[in-house]
Amino acid sequence: MATTHYETVPEVAGDAVSGSPDIVVMKFGGTSVADTEKITEVARRLVRAQEEGRRVVGVLSAMGDTTDELIRLAHQISPRPHPREYDMLISVGERISNSLCAMAVHDLGHEAISLTGSQAGIVTDTVHGKAKIAEVRATRINDALDAGKIVLVAGFQGVSADSHDVTTLGRGGSNLTAVALAAALGAGACEMYTDVEGVYTADPRLVPHARRLPAVTYEEMLELSASGAKVLQLRSVEFARNHDVRLQVRSTFSDAEGTWIVDEEDPVLEKAIISGVAHTDCEPLYRVRHIDAARLFERLAAANVNVDTILQVSSDEIVFSAPVEDREACEELLGGLDVEWSMRDDLGKVSLVGAGMKSHPGIAAQAFATLGGIGVEPEVISTSPIKIACHVRTEDVPKAVAALHDAFELGAA
Amino acid sequence: MATTHYETVPEVAGDAVSGSPDIVVMKFGGTSVADTEKITEVARRLVRAQEEGRRVVGVLSAMGDTTDELIRLAHQISPRPHPREYDMLISVGERISNSLCAMAVHDLGHEAISLTGSQAGIVTDTVHGKAKIAEVRATRINDALDAGKIVLVAGFQGVSADSHDVTTLGRGGSNLTAVALAAALGAGACEMYTDVEGVYTADPRLVPHARRLPAVTYEEMLELSASGAKVLQLRSVEFARNHDVRLQVRSTFSDAEGTWIVDEEDPVLEKAIISGVAHTDCEPLYRVRHIDAARLFERLAAANVNVDTILQVSSDEIVFSAPVEDREACEELLGGLDVEWSMRDDLGKVSLVGAGMKSHPGIAAQAFATLGGIGVEPEVISTSPIKIACHVRTEDVPKAVAALHDAFELGAA
Numbered sequence: 001m002a003t004t005h006y007e008t009v010p011e012v013a014g015d016a017v018s019g020s021p022d023i024v025v026m027k028f029g030g031t032s033v034a035d036t037e038k039i040t041e042v043a044r045r046l047v048r049a050q051e052e053g054r055r056v057v058g059v060l061s062a063m064g065d066t067t068d069e070l071i072r073l074a075h076q077i078s079p080r081p082h083p084r085e086y087d088m089l090i091s092v093g094e095r096i097s098n099s100l101c102a103m104a105v106h107d108l109g110h111e112a113i114s115l116t117g118s119q120a121g122i123v124t125d126t127v128h129g130k131a132k133i134a135e136v137r138a139t140r141i142n143d144a145l146d147a148g149k150i151v152l153v154a155g156f157q158g159v160s161a162d163s164h165d166v167t168t169l170g171r172g173g174s175n176l177t178a179v180a181l182a183a184a185l186g187a188g189a190c191e192m193y194t195d196v197e198g199v200y201t202a203d204p205r206l207v208p209h210a211r212r213l214p215a216v217t218y219e220e221m222l223e224l225s226a227s228g229a230k231v232l233q234l235r236s237v238e239f240a241r242n243h244d245v246r247l248q249v250r251s252t253f254s255d256a257e258g259t260w261i262v263d264e265e266d267p268v269l270e271k272a273i274i275s276g277v278a279h280t281d282c283e284p285l286y287r288v289r290h291i292d293a294a295r296l297f298e299r300l301a302a303a304n305v306n307v308d309t310i311l312q313v314s315s316d317e318i319v320f321s322a323p324v325e326d327r328e329a330c331e332e333l334l335g336g337l338d339v340e341w342s343m344r345d346d347l348g349k350v351s352l353v354g355a356g357m358k359s360h361p362g363i364a365a366q367a368f369a370t371l372g373g374i375g376v377e378p379e380v381i382s383t384s385p386i387k388i389a390c391h392v393r394t395e396d397v398p399k400a401v402a403a404l405h406d407a408f409e410l411g412a413a
Numbered sequence: 414m415a416t417t418h419y420e421t422v423p424e425v426a427g428d429a430v431s432g433s434p435d436i437v438v439m440k441f442g443g444t445s446v447a448d449t450e451k452i453t454e455v456a457r458r459l460v461r462a463q464e465e466g467r468r469v470v471g472v473l474s475a476m477g478d479t480t481d482e483l484i485r486l487a488h489q490i491s492p493r494p495h496p497r498e499y500d501m502l503i504s505v506g507e508r509i510s511n512s513l514c515a516m517a518v519h520d521l522g523h524e525a526i527s528l529t530g531s532q533a534g535i536v537t538d539t540v541h542g543k544a545k546i547a548e549v550r551a552t553r554i555n556d557a558l559d560a561g562k563i564v565l566v567a568g569f570q571g572v573s574a575d576s577h578d579v580t581t582l583g584r585g586g587s588n589l590t591a592v593a594l595a596a597a598l599g600a601g602a603c604e605m606y607t608d609v610e611g612v613y614t615a616d617p618r619l620v621p622h623a624r625r626l627p628a629v630t631y632e633e634m635l636e637l638s639a640s641g642a643k644v645l646q647l648r649s650v651e652f653a654r655n656h657d658v659r660l661q662v663r664s665t666f667s668d669a670e671g672t673w674i675v676d677e678e679d680p681v682l683e684k685a686i687i688s689g690v691a692h693t694d695c696e697p698l699y700r701v702r703h704i705d706a707a708r709l710f711e712r713l714a715a716a717n718v719n720v721d722t723i724l725q726v727s728s729d730e731i732v733f734s735a736p737v738e739d740r741e742a743c744e745e746l747l748g749g750l751d752v753e754w755s756m757r758d759d760l761g762k763v764s765l766v767g768a769g770m771k772s773h774p775g776i777a778a779q780a781f782a783t784l785g786g787i788g789v790e791p792e793v794i795s796t797s798p799i800k801i802a803c804h805v806r807t808e809d810v811p812k813a814v815a816a817l818h819d820a821f822e823l824g825a826a
Contacts, residue, residue, distance in 0.1 A: 074513065082516050082519040089516075099498040100490050112498075113498075116501075164553075
């Protein structure tokens with residue numbers, strides 16, 4: 001048993017999912033809108049897209065540390081801020097950045113309108129802090145697009161169907177807003193602007209000749225994200241896959257082509273066997289004896305631990321890994337159970353990812369031989385149809401990444 | 414011809430104007446919510462009112478300089494920020510303070526809910542930046558009050574009836590929100606918390622033995638506000654008068670009784686002949702010859718100049734005064750007209766205000782004799798049924814205020 005868990009994602013019931021390939025949703029993260037000059041730059045990019053004949057929807061994150069500052073205020077007031085009020089508070093950052101960007105678009109001589117999550121028709125459930133999008137009622141957006149406006153939507157937020165309260169979507173919420181809008185509008189593409197130029201065959205800090213990938217499949221991106229590539233959160237990729245939204249990761253600060261994230265059948269794919277090598281420097285590994293798996297993972301889920309790899313090789317021992325951020329929660333939980341357990345925090349994870357792996361059975365053998373050749377012995381190995389992941393000692397991670405990258409000839413030609 | 418101009422105020426069409434005298438609307442200005450400690454203090458005050466058996470609606474301004482900071486951002490982006498987007502932007506400050514206060518109330522063990530202007534049903538026209546309240550749809554507030562919650566409403570903002578856009582109400586907007594809510598809810602009182610303890614017989618900085626007035630009439634308060642008392646803006650007092658809302662000006666930082674602002678017939682009034690002496694240190698006075706009054710004041714209104722006193726004593730000369738903030742606009746306008754004009758900026762205004770003046774014809778004579786007795790000669794005199802206002806040299810303002818205050822025995826007993 002070896003598996004990677006993805007969050008279950010919601011359905012989108014949009015008004016007009018018939019498809020308008022001339023619509024593009026362009027999402028800009030916090031570093032892309034850190035100050036008013038950068039926001040003006042984003043406005044220019046939106047205007048350029050409109051001048052190229054596209055119908056443009058922008059989704060901006062909050063400026064730099066605005067949301068952190070609001071969170072700081074909340075914790076000055078209360079040790080456990082009331083969830084409804086917390087969402088009301090921390091959702092204002094996106095309203096600020098999007099209205100400022102709309103002003104900048106107006107000054108460039110184009111029409112724009114900024115909409116809150118509620119005004120944009122992002123209807124969610126009532127789970128404050130990690131609401132799920134239930135529906136996108138895109139009437140107002142469509143009307144504004146029809147009127148020739150660039151539409152700016154405050155990311156990360158929605159309105160609850162029952163109580164008409166402001167909700168937030170949790171980490172990566174603005175990405176999710178962008179993808180959900182692209183799905184509801186039937187957009188031709190959802191462009192994710194960030195501070196890197198796309199998805200690489202490996203982390204360029206470890207492998208200087210790593211190559212930007214022109215395209216990867218949703219499944220590859222999910223494995224890469226789960227394996228440490230920080231470019232996109234699982235949740236938005238999963239959502240895009242479920243609703244056939246073509247994603248493109250691009251740099252805010254250059255005109256480079258970026259990386260497409262698309263369906264296996266998409267013509268943009270170059271169908272390489274291996275797409276890349278992802279890694280995490282530290283991913284604690286837990287061994288637990290004498291416990292029922294169902295009981296253990298129910299408890300871990302209840303404690304919001306994002307379990308990554310799960311392995312069971314005998315009836316009385318379960319091995320799992322979880323991100324280093326969840327270590328405290330794991331230890332507290334395991335300490336409270338009447339079980340024998342141990343934890344290692346001197347391991348990282350190296351993952352070889354590629355959709356072509358499915359039909360090439362020799363890949364695993366070649367990967368293990370490569371690691372053996374540089375004297376690296378995996379502590380734990382787990383696989384999926386398109387991924388081979390090895391927990392190795394943290395100090396061995398860089399050379400393992402470089403060796404795999406070379407062995408599979410992933411570098412620039 | 415001598416008159417004081419008040420802004421025309423809108424009607425309130427509320428859901429339930431039948432009257433719930435146990436409802437109190439408590440409004441707190443920016444200095445009262447300058448930091449999270451002060452917001453927690455406000456929360457305690459709201460809770461105390463609820464514990465006394467009242468149904469409590471709080472209206473908080475934005476914290477300290479939040480709104481100024483947002484305005485600064487807008488002007489970094491654009492020399493003339495788009496009005497719709499500007500309102501979207503600058504209305505977030507109240508959302509922050511009110512949600513923080515709701516968290517603090519929760520931590521005190523009481524239920525609270527913060528509402529945006531839109532959620533609170535503050536429906537306005539579409540004049541961004543100075544919208545007028547058209548209607549208050551108080552269903553959601555009433556439901557929350559029925560559920561035992563303390564309701565916090567973001568002041569200064571509403572939602573436009575036609576376009577569902579966020580609007581702001583202009584200067585003093587949060588006061589207006591509070592009064593409009595009190596009217597719509599039929600509240601027993603609208604308490605305005607500020608950094609002074611009420612309305613005084615004169616500015617205590619000029620007259621140390623000035624006395625806090627337990628109550629004044631709407632008309633007196635309007636004259637006092639127009640004459641330089643900074644406690645409340647004309648607009649909210651006018652609104653309160655038109656909708657029979659009993660106002661009380663109180664200090665956020667003490668439990669002092671404050672000053673009631675009520676109808677002439679209200680039992681709380683002590684029916685003094687003179688209530689107080691208001692003043693402004695500088696109020697420029699303009700003399701314009703050879704112009705039609707209608708034409709002049711149309712042009713001044715179009716330039717948003719808040720003309721205070723207007724006097725005409727011969728067919729070819731008009732005298733008027735306007736606040737020092739409007740001086741540039743006035744000079745530009747007069748310079749562009751083909752007229753002979755002059756301006757004096759070495760004058761201030763001292764005003765004696767009292768509802769009892771109407772039935773006491775000797776007051777004016779006594780006032781002029783008092784000024785004459787200390788060698789102060791008014792440059793211009795204007796009166797209303799409850800006010801006598803004299804423009805005097807700026808350096809004479811303090812002694813004129815003190816002399817009138819003594820002559821009419823307004824000080825503490």
